Amino acid sequence: MEKEITRQEKIDAYLLNQMSSSERAEFELQLDSDTELQEEIRIQKMIVEEINDRESFLSLLDQNKTKKIITRKIWRAISIAAVFTGLLGFFIIQPTTTSNKKIYSAFSDIQPEKIEKEIVTDPLRGEEYIIPGLPTTDSEYGIKGLDYFEREDYINAASSFQQIQNIKSHPELMLYMAISQLKSNQSSSALINLEYLSSLKNFKSAELAKYYLSLGYINTGKVLKARKVLKEIARAKGTYSTRASEMLSSMRWF
Amino acid sequence: MDPGEVPIKTILNEKVIIRYYDDLRAAFVSYFRKKYNIDTETITDIYQETYYIVFKKVKHKQLAELSCTLKTYVYSIGSNLLLNELRSKKFLTDNLEKSLESEISLDKDVMEEEEEYIKRTSIIIEAVNRLTDICKSIIKMFYWEKMKLPDILFKLPGHQSIDALKVQKYKCMKKLEESVKARFKAEGLT
Numbered sequence: 001m002e003k004e005i006t007r008q009e010k011i012d013a014y015l016l017n018q019m020s021s022s023e024r025a026e027f028e029l030q031l032d033s034d035t036e037l038q039e040e041i042r043i044q045k046m047i048v049e050e051i052n053d054r055e056s057f058l059s060l061l062d063q064n065k066t067k068k069i070i071t072r073k074i075w076r077a078i079s080i081a082a083v084f085t086g087l088l089g090f091f092i093i094q095p096t097t098t099s100n101k102k103i104y105s106a107f108s109d110i111q112p113e114k115i116e117k118e119i120v121t122d123p124l125r126g127e128e129y130i131i132p133g134l135p136t137t138d139s140e141y142g143i144k145g146l147d148y149f150e151r152e153d154y155i156n157a158a159s160s161f162q163q164i165q166n167i168k169s170h171p172e173l174m175l176y177m178a179i180s181q182l183k184s185n186q187s188s189s190a191l192i193n194l195e196y197l198s199s200l201k202n203f204k205s206a207e208l209a210k211y212y213l214s215l216g217y218i219n220t221g222k223v224l225k226a227r228k229v230l231k232e233i234a235r236a237k238g239t240y241s242t243r244a245s246e247m248l249s250s251m252r253w254f
Numbered sequence: 255m256d257p258g259e260v261p262i263k264t265i266l267n268e269k270v271i272i273r274y275y276d277d278l279r280a281a282f283v284s285y286f287r288k289k290y291n292i293d294t295e296t297i298t299d300i301y302q303e304t305y306y307i308v309f310k311k312v313k314h315k316q317l318a319e320l321s322c323t324l325k326t327y328v329y330s331i332g333s334n335l336l337l338n339e340l341r342s343k344k345f346l347t348d349n350l351e352k353s354l355e356s357e358i359s360l361d362k363d364v365m366e367e368e369e370e371y372i373k374r375t376s377i378i379i380e381a382v383n384r385l386t387d388i389c390k391s392i393i394k395m396f397y398w399e400k401m402k403l404p405d406i407l408f409k410l411p412g413h414q415s416i417d418a419l420k421v422q423k424y425k426c427m428k429k430l431e432e433s434v435k436a437r438f439k440a441e442g443l444t
Contacts, residue, residue: 001421001424004424005420005421005424008423008424008427008428009420012396015397016397016400039435040431043431043434043435043438044427044431046374046378046434047378047381047382047427047430047431047434048397050375050378050379050382051382051393051394051397051398052397052398053306053309053310053313054306054379055394055398056268056313057268057272057306057309057310060268060269060272060309061272061275063272064272064273064275064276068276
């Protein structure tokens, strides 16, 4: 048995290319004269080749499959990353780049209609302005507020208008108050008043109230609400529809 | 280009041929399954064996002279293997035989060579598969994984010593060799 095993070891070394050149030369010399050895090598070579080819085939198939799975996973990851990057870019850059603050300051320059005032002569105080239809004290606060408003002192303007007892009875004055509140960073009060004024029927400055309401929304980051109101203004083809459209095209989407 | 239309002689190595494995499989399986009413498992096995033959031929640079496309070659070899499979299961009718033979587009002499090649290959693999599990493991580890006997001994603890393992490996290889030789002789192969 030992002899056969040694012979097999030599065949293995020959088939697996594990012989030195001198060992190989010596073995091939023996092979030339040994037909039985030639036959053994011929058959074993086919067997070893078949085993190696089969295993190599299966192993390459596996690698290919794994490669395809990995490629699919990579592509999926890239797609997800691309979508996220796109969304992130979209939120950061967006189709327009004008910030809310810039829009607010660029479009908040429209003045409300002048409030009708009358000059009256008081026997004690002499000539003075009053706002027709308002009780004397409310009229005084109204006149004061308008004065502050003209001087762009919106904090004092808002404060004066807020002293008027029944400002709802004078929507034009109330609009001044709401704009003063908006321009003096009293946004939540401004929005409540502007929403009220925008909803009034037969209020001739309702369009302007809506316009300022949209600015109030922009100023407080409620962009979707602002877009909705601006679209209404733009569709109505009124005095401020062009400005509303301009504002819409400069606004961020979210 | 459709992978099936690639001229087979332009496929240079086994790594390239493996890339087309999935591209042809679905169409091959669907075609033979529907046309010959063969179950999916059988036809998938036939495809695997067919593709192995293609792989082996590409690996050993034996297709450089052929002028057909990969699809023609795969479908011809596949039809031949299916013929053998149906014949061995005694499912082959005359009509089926004629129909399958008409799928073989390779020249007759080329196909004869291929048939002999396929026969040799299947005889060897059948002989390997008839070995005991332990013999298969030793042969695979030694000749494919190129493992040294002490490492095989470590992986197969049933053996007492290297010498015992050497004897076992020798017996496995001899059994395999004798089995292949006998089948070659029976099939008239040299």
